[in-house]
Amino acid sequence: MTAALSVFISRIGYTKVGDHWDKSLSEIAFQASKVLLKEEASPPDAIIIANALSELSSSQGNLAAIVADALDLKGVPAYRVEAAGGSGGSAINLGVNLIKGGQMESVLVMGVEKMRDLDPAKVMQAQGLSENADYSQFFGISIAAMNALLARMYMHEYDVTREKLSAFPVVAHKNSSTAEHAQFRKKFTNEEVSRSEAVADPLRVLDCAPVGDGAACALLVSEDKLSSEQRKSAVEVLATESSSNLVNFFERPKMLHFGATEVAAQKALKKAHLSMEEIDFLELHDSYSELTAISLESMGLSKQGEACNDAAAGRFDLNGQFPISTFGGMKGRGYPVGAAGVYQICEAFMQLTERSGFNQVPNARFGLVQSMSGIDSSAYVHVLGFAGRTGRN
Amino acid sequence: MRTSTPIAIEGYGAYIPFYRLPTTEVARIWHGGGAGANKEKAVASSDEDTTTMAVEAARIAVAMAGVEKNLGAIFVGTESKVYAVKPTSTIVAQALGCHEILAADFEFACKAGTEAMQVISGLVGSGMIDHGLACAIDTAQGRPGDDLEFTAASGGAAYVIGRSSRNSITKILGSVTYVSDTGDFWRRQGERYPRHLSRFTGEPAYFHHVETAVKNLFTEFKTKPSDFQYAVFHQPNPRFPVEAATRLGFTMKQIETGLLNPVIGNTYSGSSPLGLAAVLDIAKPQDKILLCSFGSGAGSDAFILEAQEPLIEKRKMGVPVRDLIENNVRIDYGMYTKFREKLQR
């Protein structure tokens, strides 16, 4: 087999995550991409919109054409991807594969979500859409409560205390406190997390990623489109892999293991010819504290039941062995559901191109991005590397 | 009234919700004691209604009878139908997996349940059906502050009736019924709570109908109070059934087993059928039981029943009424208003 075509991320764009009450979905998408599109000589060959909830949040379907129109991309093929919280990760995966398939030379992946003006009960309903309609949603269980069931089992199985679980939000908020685009630029102590208001016992409000409005985009291009000069400032997608799992976590033989995440990560590392030891930082789908712990353990970064101890010991800090959620992740940067996976890509891009300011991971050469739909019902793992793996700009 | 073919109870199931509202809680808010003297009443949770309680009781009754899907009729007797238009009985039938079946809801204030038993008896006795299910259930309504609020409770029982055989648990030897147009208690279409004329609820209503029905039963079946080991009367409050029983010549010993009002309140259509279930939980073979209901508007059904040998084994499949009474949690008036949709949001 000949080496497949290489795909690069040449540019990114994003808005601050938070409240965009004065803007529609399309307007947020425009804000995120206006500089990028203005500076590109020609429009992309396709645009993929990643969005999970526009039907409920904005009574808007047909989002591909709606957003393409708003970005003045008439004539460009437009698609929309929906995979709940994994929509962004899924769109990146598909965009890369479109280029690798030779059909397109450039694809703009645009993640956009707007939920902040929804009634909280509607937000709960919208977030719950990722779970089985007849056997979970029907009974009124929220996604937070589903995660709480998993968190209690995790804590019970491995004898993890409430305080230990708080290590992850502490790390996330430490990182988001210096991230300009983050929704919550505030540090929290372990005690503040543990004693914050209970959302779904044992999970506290500070265990749960805040829903935010936002849009982020990444321009994917084939190697042939880039000049050697452009390549020096581009990030290469070394691998992008996906896997699916039983949707109901309680049906899985091993409930405290994320099989989709494990498989996608293994495949991606193998394709990238890298071992986990060579990864310099990770962007994780950390929308609930126990998801971070189980994801880390499923990818082999911590022993089973040890992720919280490792976090408390500083292993996942910006200056630790495996920095995670370097701009705060879903937890600190904020969680614009369908767009979250594209924010992760933008953040990895910034790390690899050394544009991360206070949040910079020193000498970051390789980054791993994991995002998921629901509770590991699908997982998307991308391995990114700075072009050429050598000199930097 | 007698059926041409002998009939019997084949299975029974009781249901009393988990929550109790002490009457002192109602008195704390509204003062007074109403017809008082009952200690507490059973309150359905916010997700319970006549349908859910009927299904719970019916599942036990059907399992005990061992008839599974071979029911020919399901009737639900209640004055707290969940839909004004749409049968409760079809939802119960669906939950039991029955479809080729007569299904209807009966309303006759507090005697809708025994009314359903009468009609099932007729259908079985005539050979139209082999087995029928009568559910006697209510989530009784009492206007906040009204005397009824001290007693209006939730619960009931379900009975599977079939032709008398050596598997029957209790024979139905016969019944009578007595009705008249009496304006003691009513609820108009579209109204949330019933109204009553206090002066009329006692003598011209409850006592007249109960006593007449039981006396007619004695005459028609040539029997007398001392022939019965147990007697169960409708229980709108703790006083009326004792008073009626005494006037008719029954002793406290005969009625105390089936007298549940003091601890669960008045479950309306479910009241005397639940009392009967409590009796069946402990009766011995050949014990004779009198059951007499009362429904406002007004009327009484009275039955002569005789416990049979299989009752001893088969009742082990049920949940004893005593356990349902004792397994409870007390709530305050605030929680009660939340559960029974008396709060506006």
Add this chain to the structure above:
Amino acid sequence: MLGNKCEKCQAEFFPPVNICRACKSIDLKPLEMPGAGKILSYTLQKESVAGFEEQEPMVFGLVELSNGVRLVAQIVDFPYESLKIGSKVKAVFRRVKADGPSGQIYYGYKFGPPRSPRETSATEE
């Protein structure tokens, strides 16, 4: 709670599956799930999902049925403080939600504590 059972390898499923997760057979027959189970995990959900505001706060549990099948269900009539991992529960028939005050009412299964020593022994089978 109607699940199904693989005719080939006898594996039992709830929710029912189209293809046996164990042996890939498509020869499956409907099977009513046992009503007895125990709690593997539980939570008190403070914020309600739209349509469930009246029941706030709700308790949910991860229940393992006596046949080993696991499901998530609302837990009712169980004082939250006394709920434990391992608590015995049984299926009950309850109102799940309604389309407002004038719409249809939806019923379904939930789980609650055994009401009698007789039921407690049944859940231990």
